Amino acid sequence: MAEPRVPLFEHRLGRRVEFHETDAAGLAHFSSFFHYMEEAEHALWREAGLSIAPPDSAFGWPRLEAAFAYHRALRFEDEFEIHIRITAIEEQKIRYVCVLRRDGKKIATGTLTIICVSKRPGEAMKAIPIPPQIAARFRAAPASHD
Amino acid sequence: MAEPRVPLFEHRLGRRVEFHETDAAGLAHFSSFFHYMEEAEHALWREAGLSIAPPDSAFGWPRLEAAFAYHRALRFEDEFEIHIRITAIEEQKIRYVCVLRRDGKKIATGTLTIICVSKRPGEAMKAIPIPPQIAARFRAAPASHD
């Protein structure tokens, strides 16, 4: 794209609970919510013109912290929205908050912190500053925004 | 079993990273750690003579909160220990902390809070006090214990 992009701070992704994501309690398994949050994160990056894991990239984005508070359950074929927002962009880290909603009701609230690392074959991962071409595509959400 | 059981507060489970738990970054995917934590939780319950989800049970244990802080990565076939401990037993809730270690090094630290709910067909789940026959099998880990 030729024209400059506006830095992004959020993304909303529609999703449906798949059968393989449910468990014997009849609910979407709590670990599936971390898949949902990550899917929205990667959709945000794509909307910003980026892939979080392009082939043969010299750096990567391991997760430092991930959490969910569960308010309501989701069941098979329930449709919901995943709303992810950037809460902070630091030298090496990006912090997100993620709210799942169904029919306007909060289902769960997640947080995620990722860190930029260099990846060289045979070497340990090492934290590095976020490359400027990536940092330029994102910004933190306004404080009052929800 | 005829003789009374001592209430339990922890369990240690050995595990190996399976290939289907890895991702294209070559690491165990961050969502797999929630599977590991839950597997150790259920092993603790089995050691206490219980199943957390017996067939046709009138109550269940949805998750209220789940979190991990990731300190180091795990890779395919890495062997590690999952050490789960109960940090609090409240009227309706059980709180755990979970440390993953490999070769004595901390890989990740998780927390998990579960809540006891009644399950009746056609009714919404409702929080209830932990049934006494379950509460009697567990206790909180000593504060200094790690």
Next chain:
Amino acid sequence: MAEPRVPLFEHRLGRRVEFHETDAAGLAHFSSFFHYMEEAEHALWREAGLSIAPPDSAFGWPRLEAAFAYHRALRFEDEFEIHIRITAIEEQKIRYVCVLRRDGKKIATGTLTIICVSKRPGEAMKAIPIPPQIAARFRAAPASHD
């Protein structure tokens, strides 16, 4: 819906490979393809006005056979189409074939056979004829169709 539906025999579902579906070889894990096939199956049922697993249903649809032949690999963020078709509707069984395509190229070919069973609490599952209100919504794809 008041007007009669035409029986369906196929569904096409667009999909993208998610990061949690990849493995350390950098490819979509072979087990993910079975998720893809089932997601398309359930989308076909929804298009037919049905859920394959409605709450408190008296019958269910366990899988009898599932298979995939893998022709090409899929990688993170690859977009592809899942084309599922019904090849046979028998007294108790439905048979599907499923082709995954990317940019017009065949990625994989799957087959799936499901069987209708009655589900009564405390009893073993037992094969039963497909209920007529379900059988009426589907038909086998024309033989020449691909």
Next chain:
Amino acid sequence: MAEPRVPLFEHRLGRRVEFHETDAAGLAHFSSFFHYMEEAEHALWREAGLSIAPPDSAFGWPRLEAAFAYHRALRFEDEFEIHIRITAIEEQKIRYVCVLRRDGKKIATGTLTIICVSKRPGEAMKAIPIPPQIAARFRAAPASHD
């Protein structure tokens, strides 16, 4: 290891159904069986002194075909045995059969075919003959063996 190994043709792995592997029908999800089969395959390779995916390997083992026939269901905490056997070692391929048993009863029968490919950065995967140091560690199971 200094002493020569006897080529292996089978492995038996004990396993328990984890909660995250179940679905809203109360059964181990059919896709989990492919995880079980692969876990037994990789355990067979480890018993042969090999890893199927060592770091920075110049070749890999994508799956060509995978299938399961499901005879009985598995439920949460069911214990079962995964018995994998090599049925053929061809120039580029290894074929397996895999039987899951619980209390001596057949639960499911799987088949798996893998192919050896060279992996060079930036190049497409290409089928190659199985390296002799790997082929020497395995052999096909006797025909009458079950």
